[in-house]
Amino acid sequence: MPGSDPLPFDRMDLQATAIRDDFIAITQDYFDWMNGEIVRFCNLSIPDMVGMGVADYVRHTAEIAGRIGPEDGGIYARRNAAGQIMAMGGLRRLPDGTAEIVRIFTRPAFRGQGLGFQTVSHLVDEAGQLGYGILRLDTAVFMKSAQKIYRAAGFSLREPYEGAEPPPQLLPFWLFMERAL
16 A cells, blocks of 8 residues: 555654644544443443543543653654554653553554564663663553564563552553563
8 A cells, every 4th residue: 555664663752732632633543442441341431430531531532641751751653645643652761760561553444564572672671771670560460462473572571569550459450561672
């Protein structure tokens, strides 16, 4: 398909309005999908757990993501030649100084191209370049495809860790993973 060849992953400068708007749009897609899955599998909802609507929560997370300095990680996106974000993922520093992968998401129109694994691989490489020794992540028990990607990238199960984001209500439905770099 013309114009669909992927470009490299780029760190998103969330201070730039157009890029921030792109981040908010794909993050809205992510949380709309995630909320549907949480309702379906856990009989809970993001608005009920965080005390605000999904759109407000997306803006809240954009503010947090915008404060991740380049020395700690950031939000990375892969666009196609037409400029559409196909996939994204984030990397941030946890309170204990380890790194965490967050918000791995491939838009439905671009699934089946290996972008999830490519995103995780990029973030693992980026974490290594930033000098992290340990990389962590959390995922839902129902996210079987994501778990397969994480295991293929060298992650294994571990106990919950400080700084992980799932609300307490989700803990029975959540997994925590880690790998050394």
